[in-house]
Amino acid sequence: MKIVETAHEMKLAAPVLASSSIEVRNEALRRVKTALLSESQRIFEANQKDLIAAEKNGVNSAVKKRLIFNEKKLEDVVAGIDGLIGLSDPIGKVLLDRILDDGLELKRISVPIGVIGVIFEARPDALVQISSLCVKSGNCAILKGGKETKETNRVLFQLIKNAVVAAGLPEGCLFQAEAHSEIDELLQCDQDVDLLIPRGSNAFVQYIMDHTRIPVMGHADGVCHTYIDRDCDLEQAVSIVTDAKTQYTAACNATETVLIDRCIAREILPLLQAAFQEAEVAVRGDQEILPLLEEYGFHFPEGMEPLMGEEDYHTEYLDKICSMKLVDGVEEAILHINRFGSHHTDAILTENQKTAERFMQMVDSAGVYHNCSTRFADGFRYGFGAEVGISTSKLHARGPVGLEGLVTYKYRLYGHGQKVGDYASGKSQFHFRDV
């Protein structure tokens, strides 16, 4: 069946899934967990095939590491499912309950978004996480994972799909796309697909955004900043910046640019140089800071110009490379971040509460942090159980997107024959009262 037909059938199944009880959706998750545990050998064998193919195809070691699905990964995804089962039902929540007039009651109630298309990287645990989140939130999902894990994904998806259908959820609630060409088909399904969540490289996400009329949730860039203020705790600042830059460089929430308050440059730079040398971080900077970086013996990246022009501050390295810049205090830091950042996650390091509040207020990002690492921007670390992605859009979900980001609401109005004409003519008046 073509994706467009699958999506159309899913659209019809969506209200059925949306009206399923939380008991059935939790039972589905329990069955998924049982299936994964009892069929673990089949999953591991499929994963071996993917790993052997990756070896043969010369897939690089960073990607290969993500392909692995072993006992440890299984434990993690099962713990994730247990966490999800424990969370309260995100749908059917009464967000507003207002009497408009005698016998005319308005309720705003959370409902699933409907049909979601998720295109994600080659990571088998991502498939389990995403499908579990969609089941719990009552959303139908079309899933397309990276081709490097196709054997593992096929087994995982079959186990998951069978488990949720056996629990009583509609047959058409989950679908796995396998061919790359199906992505372009999916982009055309704006009549039936309510939301796309692409995960992957900037270029890929931008391609999705440019080629569909379906709303897209996610982010193309993750240019995160850490600003070191004059009033910081120097030792703490060095330790946080090092974590933010190096704890996992390939993540979108890794710090890419370190802004340093000009008046403490000569205090912090030697400490930072020692930490960066140990962590093997190379640096780049503009005409002002570059001589200082040279003076203190920082390491520069290979095959890349250490001198940065202004526009270079938009760069997301996803590597052990860091843009450096001196700024004239918190105000210039705010201007720089709002201009060159990607509105993802930005941190200030300072012991001055007033300076911190100014930064937290004025920086226009999904996450603004005080005295901690930008790497905390993550659904699990926010206590959301899991995430389908991180959104830099300001509409609807912003930041890590878990269950709450997968629901919207609808208004229900309960009346007893009320007509607008009576209110327009003045025969009736509204008497608003929140319940």
Place this chain on the structure above:
Amino acid sequence: MKIVETAHEMKLAAPVLASSSIEVRNEALRRVKTALLSESQRIFEANQKDLIAAEKNGVNSAVKKRLIFNEKKLEDVVAGIDGLIGLSDPIGKVLLDRILDDGLELKRISVPIGVIGVIFEARPDALVQISSLCVKSGNCAILKGGKETKETNRVLFQLIKNAVVAAGLPEGCLFQAEAHSEIDELLQCDQDVDLLIPRGSNAFVQYIMDHTRIPVMGHADGVCHTYIDRDCDLEQAVSIVTDAKTQYTAACNATETVLIDRCIAREILPLLQAAFQEAEVAVRGDQEILPLLEEYGFHFPEGMEPLMGEEDYHTEYLDKICSMKLVDGVEEAILHINRFGSHHTDAILTENQKTAERFMQMVDSAGVYHNCSTRFADGFRYGFGAEVGISTSKLHARGPVGLEGLVTYKYRLYGHGQKVGDYASGKSQFHFRDV
């Protein structure tokens, strides 16, 4: 100054407006109200010029009626501003407050969307409503009204802008575009404009959606349904349907299609015919219902084929014309509405609670109504004070969009030196606790 430059400067002013206190924003609204009242003669004189020009240009009477800005309209907008002043601050609300671990606190806080472009029809009261909503919600706005009210808009805008700046809000927080060519310029400002709200014809809204990368809030179609169930109160049903169809036919929330439970067709049709004859409503229908409509003496539209094919049920008339169809109970009504509707507002008329709940649950629209008129879908009637529009999008705001739809949130994380590495290594554990 070009729109692109205006938008860029506005983007820089946005965090300043966002951090203004509610006292200053309410004071700005009070000053707007005072200015409108004390300068009412100037406004009325400008409005006279627009009315004379409309007369000269042969503008049709429905549009001319909307151009009028008189004492009554002034009273209405002033009452609207008073209502807005009375509402609580939509920004700075703590939506989530969670301790992640000792000394690591996460807050989700509502913030303005930022810079909003609103393109609206030739109605001077709309300009006052929209700019007041943006001021109260801390959003910068680029406003483009219909050219037929350009003299009135110019005076109104100048009064509003001067009043808010005098109250202490940033100079660049409001801008009025006057040339039609500036709309296309505005569509290009995706770096600086966070949201577009187009109001107007379907074709116009669709044009906007197809020609910009900026998120668009609103709706292209308003194909609303009223389903008359076998268990309805017949007299009440006729009265509600008539209101829903005729109270204001040009509105997006007017009912366009009436679905009738097949088994009560011969009971309700004669009653409906009498009501529609009095209200001068013409009808159309498919092969099944058309002979019945003829038999009961319904009136058919001039210059339009009374026989409808399946795809014709997507039609939005915005006139005293109504599509009619028989369905086999609530299940077929749900399928029809989810397929042919525009997910705006749909009603069921029945005394059977179980049937009603099934409809309210399964119809996938921003508003689902029981025993009342679809015309209630309106920000004022929902008690939102005013609205910038009605959204059929499922992401972010859905239904009438008032203050709450004009804010989003950001996550603030307050730490004491926490690094992700410590949590990844197991040295630290999260201890999630909602405050």
